[in-house]
Amino acid sequence: MSLITALEAxxxxxxxxxxxxxxxxxxxxxxxxAAYVMLRTDAPGGLSGHGFVFTIGRGxxxxxxxxxxxxxxxxxxxxxxxxxxxGAFARSLTADSQLRWxxxxxxxxxxxxxxxxxxxxDMAARVAGKPLWQLIAGMSPEQIVDLxxxxxxxxxxxxxxxxxxxxxxxxGRQQRTERLLASGYPAYTTSPGWLGYSDExxxxxxxxxxxxxxxxxxxxxxxxxxxxxxxCRIAREAIGAEHxxxxxxxxxxDVGAAIAWLRELQSFDIAWIEEPTSPDDxxxxxxxxxxxxxxxxxxxxxxxxxxxxxxxxxxxxxxxIQIDAARVGGVNENLAILLMAAKFGVxxxxxxxxxxxxxxxxxxxxxxxxxxxxxxxDRAIExxxxxxxxxxxxxxxxxxxxxxxxxxxxxxxxxxxxxxxFAYPNGAVWRESAP
Amino acid sequence: MSLITALEAxxxxxxxxxxxxxxxxxxxxxxxxAAYVMLRTDAPGGLSGHGFVFTIGRGxxxxxxxxxxxxxxxxxxxxxxxxxxxGAFARSLTADSQLRWxxxxxxxxxxxxxxxxxxxxDMAARVAGKPLWQLIAGMSPEQIVDLxxxxxxxxxxxxxxxxxxxxxxxxGRQQRTERLLASGYPAYTTSPGWLGYSDExxxxxxxxxxxxxxxxxxxxxxxxxxxxxxxCRIAREAIGAEHxxxxxxxxxxDVGAAIAWLRELQSFDIAWIEEPTSPDDxxxxxxxxxxxxxxxxxxxxxxxxxxxxxxxxxxxxxxxIQIDAARVGGVNENLAILLMAAKFGVxxxxxxxxxxxxxxxxxxxxxxxxxxxxxxxDRAIExxxxxxxxxxxxxxxxxxxxxxxxxxxxxxxxxxxxxxxFAYPNGAVWRESAP
Numbered sequence: 001m002s003l004i005t006a007l008e009a010x011x012x013x014x015x016x017x018x019x020x021x022x023x024x025x026x027x028x029x030x031x032x033x034a035a036y037v038m039l040r041t042d043a044p045g046g047l048s049g050h051g052f053v054f055t056i057g058r059g060x061x062x063x064x065x066x067x068x069x070x071x072x073x074x075x076x077x078x079x080x081x082x083x084x085x086x087g088a089f090a091r092s093l094t095a096d097s098q099l100r101w102x103x104x105x106x107x108x109x110x111x112x113x114x115x116x117x118x119x120x121x122d123m124a125a126r127v128a129g130k131p132l133w134q135l136i137a138g139m140s141p142e143q144i145v146d147l148x149x150x151x152x153x154x155x156x157x158x159x160x161x162x163x164x165x166x167x168x169x170x171x172g173r174q175q176r177t178e179r180l181l182a183s184g185y186p187a188y189t190t191s192p193g194w195l196g197y198s199d200e201x202x203x204x205x206x207x208x209x210x211x212x213x214x215x216x217x218x219x220x221x222x223x224x225x226x227x228x229x230x231x232c233r234i235a236r237e238a239i240g241a242e243h244x245x246x247x248x249x250x251x252x253x254d255v256g257a258a259i260a261w262l263r264e265l266q267s268f269d270i271a272w273i274e275e276p277t278s279p280d281d282x283x284x285x286x287x288x289x290x291x292x293x294x295x296x297x298x299x300x301x302x303x304x305x306x307x308x309x310x311x312x313x314x315x316x317x318x319x320x321i322q323i324d325a326a327r328v329g330g331v332n333e334n335l336a337i338l339l340m341a342a343k344f345g346v347x348x349x350x351x352x353x354x355x356x357x358x359x360x361x362x363x364x365x366x367x368x369x370x371x372x373x374x375x376x377x378d379r380a381i382e383x384x385x386x387x388x389x390x391x392x393x394x395x396x397x398x399x400x401x402x403x404x405x406x407x408x409x410x411x412x413x414x415x416x417x418x419x420x421x422f423a424y425p426n427g428a429v430w431r432e433s434a435p
Numbered sequence: 436m437s438l439i440t441a442l443e444a445x446x447x448x449x450x451x452x453x454x455x456x457x458x459x460x461x462x463x464x465x466x467x468x469a470a471y472v473m474l475r476t477d478a479p480g481g482l483s484g485h486g487f488v489f490t491i492g493r494g495x496x497x498x499x500x501x502x503x504x505x506x507x508x509x510x511x512x513x514x515x516x517x518x519x520x521x522g523a524f525a526r527s528l529t530a531d532s533q534l535r536w537x538x539x540x541x542x543x544x545x546x547x548x549x550x551x552x553x554x555x556x557d558m559a560a561r562v563a564g565k566p567l568w569q570l571i572a573g574m575s576p577e578q579i580v581d582l583x584x585x586x587x588x589x590x591x592x593x594x595x596x597x598x599x600x601x602x603x604x605x606x607g608r609q610q611r612t613e614r615l616l617a618s619g620y621p622a623y624t625t626s627p628g629w630l631g632y633s634d635e636x637x638x639x640x641x642x643x644x645x646x647x648x649x650x651x652x653x654x655x656x657x658x659x660x661x662x663x664x665x666x667c668r669i670a671r672e673a674i675g676a677e678h679x680x681x682x683x684x685x686x687x688x689d690v691g692a693a694i695a696w697l698r699e700l701q702s703f704d705i706a707w708i709e710e711p712t713s714p715d716d717x718x719x720x721x722x723x724x725x726x727x728x729x730x731x732x733x734x735x736x737x738x739x740x741x742x743x744x745x746x747x748x749x750x751x752x753x754x755x756i757q758i759d760a761a762r763v764g765g766v767n768e769n770l771a772i773l774l775m776a777a778k779f780g781v782x783x784x785x786x787x788x789x790x791x792x793x794x795x796x797x798x799x800x801x802x803x804x805x806x807x808x809x810x811x812x813d814r815a816i817e818x819x820x821x822x823x824x825x826x827x828x829x830x831x832x833x834x835x836x837x838x839x840x841x842x843x844x845x846x847x848x849x850x851x852x853x854x855x856x857f858a859y860p861n862g863a864v865w866r867e868s869a870p
Contacts, residue, residue: 058533098493107542155690255590280742307715
């Protein structure tokens with residue numbers, strides 16, 4: 001029997017604010033960061049599991065400290081027990097009654113739990129010798145249902161309904177796996193559209209995105225209406241009428257302001273407006289959606305758990321959703337969200353970018369395609385082209401599509417040199433820039 | 436000019452789990468705890484401000500660590516600047532774009548922000564020489580409106596509407612203040628009803644509560660239906676038909692289960708069912724309310740910000756709400772919630788108990804009575820009779836009513852001996868019990 005011997009926490013930060021990469025209406029100067037967790041074991045071959053929470057700088061220390069509160073639930077447990085029932089493992093973390101008070105199931109403590117659950121999944125995929133998406137896609141419908149905490153979901157999705165969705169997708173799994181291996185999964189790119197970029201850079205990067213094979217780009221909006229009108233025109237002209245132009249307000253508006261503002265952008269044939277208002281405002285999203293129809297409405301990267309997603313579906317508040325691999329309670333909760341999306345017929349455009357989010361979320365989208373929704377050509381995974389070099393198994397993009405990852409694991413592991421160099425505050429990159 | 440010179444954080448825990456005080460369906464063994472924050476200044480007389488987040492044990496270290504992330508926003512600021520515009524001060528904390536990613540406005544980071552805002556209010560009330568409730572009740576309607584962040588609220592409450600509510604209450608302020616000073620504010624008690632208590636203790640404490648002058652008691656439910664039926668019968672018989680019996684499920688059920696379970700308790704004339712399901716499930720509360728009418732539905736102690744309260748009102752999901760002084764973004768956000776409750780005609784029964792929550796929330800209820808809703812006889816503040824001895828200005832209960840606090844401040848300060856003795860893990864009470 002092998003044991004989990006340590007839960008290591010690392011505060012890793014990249015000084016991205018120096019270049020204004022990632023600037024938007026609510027986040028003018030992010031330093032993309034990871035509260036990184038490593039589960040060590042005494043299993044043969046130095047088996048370990050890796051996970052992280054993405055943050056944008058300050059507070060990454062708080063997020064990293066939260067891992068400490070989970071040690072007593074993880075260290076000393078049998079590797080075999082944990083990996084043989086990842087549903088029970090996930091529930092044992094979210095159900096700690098004292099820690100639950102800090103959420104429940106939201107914010108710092110829930111994101112820390114999600115990263116530890118993801119690290120256990122990384123370990124499970126390594127042991128299985130498969131990339132995570134194939135590990136999930138190889139499970140029986142019953143095994144997948146057992147992974148999910150249906151608490152608070154049963155009025156929208158029962159275990160029996162989940163089983164029905166998974167069984168319906170079962171026969172086509174092999175064919176879809178082959179298709180994925182052959183041609184990858186569609187991507188869209190946000191790289192052209194950061195608010196800090198000049199008009200010239202926006203136009204150039206938009207043209208390059210289409211030339212690179214992307215069919216949809218996304219630009220940031222919400223600072224000044226006249227700028228948004230001009231930038232939408234520039235982007236639309238650069239990509240042509242046949243490609244998708246999505247916009248992202250990063251929670252900038254109140255409900256009424258969102259409706260008024262977005263009506264001024266109707267003529268640019270917007271693919272979706274993302275995060276028009278507070279991520280907590282389910283009814284607000286529903287009101288905005290009614291107010292700007294037929295422009296599609298979306299949210300999700302800050303939607304903190306399955307109960308909030310459930311309500312977005314029930315209230316018909318969104319046309320599509322972003323899932324995020326590092327915001328909710330790990331793979332398990334994202335499977336619940338994907339199953340609800342399938343039931344309610346809502347398309348999924350996973351949130352990525354930041355640091356490592358592309359690496360993680362591609363696995364969830366591909367597992368969804370093979371085993372749940374059975375569909376990928378009407379959806380796409382966000383792609384942003386920075387910080388991939390810090391990962392052992394970085395994403396591979398070809399002609400605007402994510403190639404299926406092939407290495408065993410969840411692609412979450414950072415290279416050791418980056419863990420050292422970007423450690424905060426004592427890594428070389430931070431020492432060099434200290435005043 | 437005086438400066439805020441330090442933000443001190445203390446991890447304080449009381450070993451309440453040894454007695455099963457505070458046990459309920461979701462929290463079997465809480466150790467009532469405070470992540471305690473002290474703002475120190477160089478102002479004459481050693482002026483300081485005190486605040487805290489209530490937690491139930493594990494994780495209090497994470498909550499305490501979160502204060503560290505706020506130091507750069509607080510230490511070095513002018514006391515006069517902060518106290519002269521507490522609205523701007525509150526917004527400067529919630530608007531830090533990097534910290535916002537950890538919420539936004541929810542969980543560990545938001546509760547830490549709330550405690551620091553409350554500590555500034557404590558300081559403001561000390562400087563004014565008034566208890567907090569009188570400081571607020573002495574402000575003009577315009578000053579109160581300036582305290583509030585209306586972001587994400589304008590579809591439910593505009594500044595003009597808030598002003599209208601405050602102006603309508605203005606003429607009666609003096610009379611209501613006198614009434615409050617003369618006879619206090621109604622309380623209800625949860626002390627009889629913890630799940631860990633025997634039937635005999637439940638009956639005895641219920642009778643004693645009525646003898647002590649309380650008109651409503653609350654008992655915990657949700658573990659086993661047959662126990663709940665028996666305990667409701669015992670409590671109802673003990674208090675008689677003319678008094679209120681509220682029940683609290685602490686988020687135990689899914690929507691369908693809540694409806695089925697609660698229909699079995701209809702015959703006990705329940706004053707309200709509190710937290711029947713996930714605090715995030717606005718639409719779930721609305722469905723439960725429709726399913727069990729006319730039994731009143733309530734929630735709020737875990738409702739993490741004003742956007743969630745807004746939706747509870749918009750969806751007609753609740754008959755009444757609990758506000759909590761230490762869950763949301765401090766006094767400012769609670770004023771927004773109280774103003775929305777007044778607009779939507781929803782009664783407020785503030786959440787208290789824990790450690791220090793009674794001390795804090797009484798001020799908010801009393802400020803609401805004098806300056807906002809103008810009403811108190813159709814509502815009551817929760818009361819639980821433990822841990823008050825650790826506070827410099829503990830609540831005073833007479834004949835089932837909270838007497839108005841008279842000392843300058845927010846009643847948040849703990850006595851120094853308790854800060855020392857219950858410090859975790861090195862205080863005497865924890866060293867003595869260490870294995």
